[in-house]
Amino acid sequence: MRYMATYDLMESLRNTNQWLGATAHAMAAYPAFALIPNPSVAWMRAWGEVTERTFQRMVVKPDWNIPAVPTKDGRDHLVHTEVVVQRAFGDLVHFEVPGRDVPDRKVLLVAPMSGHYATLLRSTVISLLPDADLYITDWHNARDIPVSAGKFDVEDYTLYLVDFMKELGPDTHVIAVCQPAPLALAATAYLAEEDPAAQPRSLTLIGGPIDPDATPTDVTDFGHRMTMGQLEELMIQRVGFKYPGVGRMVYPGLLQLSSFISMNAETHAKAFTDQISRVARGEAADHDKHNKFYDEYLAVMDMTAEFYLSTVERIFKNGEIAKNMFSVAGKPVDIGKITTVAVKTVEGSKDDISAPGQCVAALDLCTGLPDEKKASHLEEGAGHYGIFAGKSWRRNIRPLVLDFIDANSGHPPKKTRKAANKNAAA
Structure with missing residues (x-):
């Protein structure tokens, strides 16, 4: 049961971060803040926009979107x-x-x-x-x-x-x-x-x-350094109550994503910092190079x-x-x-x-x-x-x-x- 609780905890953390991003974006985008000549407001809006999109994509299966x-x-x-x-x-x-x-x-x-x-x-x-x-x-x-x-x-x-x-x-x-x-x-x-x-x-x-x-x-x-017992203990969890596969033993996508990012943590951190800067300056686009890559990279499956x-x-x-x-x-x-x-x-x-x-x-x-x-x-x-x-x-x-x-x-x-x-x- 503790594995199921851990699975739901990870989902709760993801959902919380998405909510924080959405909240920051909504507050900083409020028209009254446009009267305040302070760059921190633009940075807050940019951080919220990037954060909300980042954590939202983690649980969404991308569309194929194949052109003609x-x-x-x-x-x-x-x-x-x-x-x-x-x-x-x-x-x-x-x-x-x-x-x-x-x-x-x-x-x-x-x-x-x-x-x-x-x-x-x-x-x-x-x-x-x-x-x-x-x-x-x-x-x-x-x-x-x-x-x-x-x-x-x-x-x-x-x-x-x-x-x-x-x-x-x-x-x-x-x-x-x-x-x-x-x-x-x-x-x-x-x-x-x-x-x-x-x-x-x-x-x-x-x-x-x-x-x-x-x-x-x-x-x-x-793979050689870790024993099978260690892998099972550290990587495997039960699907939580939110999904049809409740109770199934899985290697969660969110856990896999953390492993992917940790392999090149500095590169990913710089990519998101730069993207926040571009959004704040109005240089980013919905389908720019960063979003095109990370919309797919962050979409993970169990x-x-x-x-x-x-x-x-x-x-x-x-x-x-x-x-x-x-x-x-x-x-x-x-x-x-x-x-x-x-x-x-x-x-x-x-x-x-x-x-x-x-x-x-x-x-x-x-x-x-x-x-x-x-x-x-x-x-x-x-x-x-x-x-x-x-x-x-x-x-x-x-x-x-x-x-x-x-x-x-x-x-x-x-x-x-x-x-x-x-x-x-x-």
Whole structure:
């Protein structure tokens, strides 16, 4: 029960800070204060505005807000999200673009379940949509999932990916970003034995911890330094009474956010101080660079306790993927069974989360895959975020990934097919 009280206490602190910000903003914005020629009033209003927005975003799932897609017909086509497979802990979502010629490339983008929503990959989605028929895994916030839905650990995550790949069929090209890279590799190997015809054409792994010990980082050091008992005691709490998942054991998003910020506390403190100054001077905007980044960065979701703990224990501590000793439902998963799926790894030379060497280890595990089906790319000067959503992704990595997909399509380019326009009848 004390864990539930702690969960509610964190939510109360967040709510209180949001209220303080809203109060300061409302008071300083009162018209009568405009008569007082004192800069402290403007600073109070600016502090309140930034504080209210900051703490409000922590419990709000961001919208996709995908802009219209330009096509060869000279028109911009609106983008709709459609749930293709609906499951308790995550959905398979399709970015539907009615009225356009559907690209031949069918891509499944596997989003990480590491504290942020799938919308963290919004810029990745926007960059791929003009050239791909795009699907994404949209994981749910554990606090909103009733206890009656059961558990969700790394094996369940892997089976979800297996089901999504089966749903999309063998012409799919999978791109896994960060955390899901080892589990996407395991899901592909699982299909290689259980249902070879359902395997995707290609698998691109971007900045994932296939072998965390290949190049240690602060993240891997923390995983080895803490015992599982310590992690469970310090990180796991029960969802409070406010949410549908009341009583579920989770790694709270607010606790995860505090960990994220502590890794670069000085940088974040300066960013918010500078933003308050810009608001006070009237130089800030609702969708400026600061708000665009932090509206997404601060939006965090709870992770099921069993998923977090099993990830740390099995992927980082025991290295089950790295040692090819992973199993699902008691059945060993042999990565060497992958013989037809082309595999590409992408790393950033300045990645301090999944350092170079961790992801490319996947190629050595694919012992049954011929060398011509293997590829790797190290992006010089790129950090973790840059290899899937930054300038490095847009300019260098994205074209390479699309070329890799085309080279492993298994057939010559087909004529594009016209997407059904559901609004045509109207």
